[in-house]
Amino acid sequence: MPPRNRALARPDPTEMADSQRAEFGSRLKELRRARGWTLAQLAERSGLAVSTISKAERGLMSLTYDRMLSLARGIGVDMAEFFTAEGAVFAPGSFAVAPKGVFQKQETRNYVYEMLFPEIRNKAMVPMMGTLKAHDLMDFDDFVRHPGQEFLLVLEGAVTVFAEGKAPVLLRQGDSLYFDSSRGHLYASAGAVDARILVVCTEVEGGA
Amino acid sequence: MPPRNRALARPDPTEMADSQRAEFGSRLKELRRARGWTLAQLAERSGLAVSTISKAERGLMSLTYDRMLSLARGIGVDMAEFFTAEGAVFAPGSFAVAPKGVFQKQETRNYVYEMLFPEIRNKAMVPMMGTLKAHDLMDFDDFVRHPGQEFLLVLEGAVTVFAEGKAPVLLRQGDSLYFDSSRGHLYASAGAVDARILVVCTEVEGGA
DNA sequence: GAGGAATTTTTCCGATACGAAAATTAATTG
DNA sequence: CAATTAATTTTCGTATCGGAAAAATTCCTC
Known part of the structure; x- marks a missing residue:
């Protein structure tokens, strides 16, 4: 995480990001668990390292766009799925693919x-x-x-x-x-x- | 659990990500331009550096979650807004054909x-x-x-x-x-x- | 077209993400 | 409960991100 001491009085990117990041991590874990997958299994499907997913799920790391995309593909959802409000009812326009075995x-x-x-x-x-x-x-x-x-x-x-x-x-x-x-x-x-x-x-x- | 079949090629995180990243960048630029903002203005609102936004818009860099969140807040949209294909209106003349009747x-x-x-x-x-x-x-x-x-x-x-x-x-x-x-x-x-x-x-x- | 200001791109280096493997914890079996 | 295996977390070196400032480009105004 970047240092929090910034002289300029402009919005601090790290401020308030932690809780959001934790929420993203929870959502990621939820999607993985819903499929009954282990970290290793999702790692295999997404091409990422187990440690990376582990840290991301706990909000300890801020994933780059590329890794998020890899995860979305490995899980079989759109990127937007990561950010749709929890409680996700059947949203208008929903579109979900279930590969065999998911x-x-x-x-x-x-x-x-x-x-x-x-x-x-x-x-x-x-x-x-x-x-x-x-x-x-x-x-x-x-x-x-x-x-x-x-x-x-x-x-x-x-x-x-x-x-x-x-x-x-x-x-x-x-x-x-x-x-x-x-x-x-x-x-x-x-x-x-x-x-x-x-x-x-x-x-x-x-x-x- | 036995090791998974390694005969299947493991997905490469960097492969095919470039075009998607470019699409994300275009979407970002579209959202900024729609508001008539310069890079400097969005940088001010989001707390990011001008150079970062510049590189992201052109797909030269894979933003982390934290920076994406900062941008979403600076622009005033939800994260999902980056990933929902919006303009996608096409197939003029097509209309719903419901399987009515028996x-x-x-x-x-x-x-x-x-x-x-x-x-x-x-x-x-x-x-x-x-x-x-x-x-x-x-x-x-x-x-x-x-x-x-x-x-x-x-x-x-x-x-x-x-x-x-x-x-x-x-x-x-x-x-x-x-x-x-x-x-x-x-x-x-x-x-x-x-x-x-x-x-x-x-x-x-x-x-x- | 020349000067000058505004905007964007490139450069450079410190900060951070990321993966491999070790260490730890949880689950399973005898 | 000990032993074994599976699953997750931590460590650490390397690759990449990200910001400040310089360089380049575009956009004026005359």
Whole structure:
């Protein structure tokens, strides 16, 4: 940081910059964490050094334009994303790219799902990529219910859909489903191997 | 975690940054000139040196976060203002083509898409399967705009996304996109072969 | 076109960002 | 809890940024 003793009575560039820089760092860390990445992983994607990102996230360093751009590209967002006010609702004109493998991950006993675009809040739709593990018949969870509507597309493998009050339905690769998600529902891989699915839900009010 | 695949070339931070930096510089100069200020006047307001601003405007230097923040304050704009492409008005004559009504299959010169679940009315989401034909570069249609939000997933092949005010984005199999569909947009197969995509839009008001 | 003032660009050197590797802390496993 | 591994932070040398002033350019006014 530059010295704070300046004779001239003009605005000091360093004044008040520290808190802003810390906020930028927090935003950067938030974007990284939302994707479940370590410093090393972001370093790999952006081409920067781990130490540089570490210092930037904690506001200990003032990144140059070039490094900020590298980070934006590594993360897959526009530069403006770093500076949009927190609480980032779905802003008019939003445009986000999710390269394969960029998501927030959740894992249950027989289901791994990864939310796409975790950084966008208040989306009208919530797209998720999921892997249904090959299962024991014992392993079923309870029906899931939530207000709204749901779309399912089978990307790989085959899926059995159990829906409350319906006979089980078998969906093969390329098949899809659209239904009221307040009806209890449950997915399972139909084969002995894992299945890959895409699920899109309507946003749940007040939900996570 | 095992070491990441080093076969993939690690991004070079300095590569391709120059043009972006030049664009930033132009934007900076544009903001200054729009106010009728000289370098010295902006230097006075921001607390930076004239030489620094001069070099930054011409893309000869990569400003640090702190100096960028000082400039934003001196000019009286938000940081994001530096990165939001503003003037980007183009495609005169293009207008929003909303998928109104219930259809099953539509075919244009280089795009075939099928609406899934046409029998369900008033869906919150409208999922569509599409095939982007390999194209001539001449074959592009106009931008499409419609109120709401849109989700795109590349199932097979690769897709180039043209969005108004954005640089073209290349999406490969498994990549996805989420954006405000009132921003003009257009998809094209990126390769010499057809591409398969899934598109989910929010329902359009007044439709069906 | 010549002089002169205003503005921009270049030069030079001290201050700071940046990356590689060491040191520390956190997480995981037996 | 010790041992091991993963993840983050700190250290330190080098490359680059950034400011003051000189040099060059552009813009007047006559």
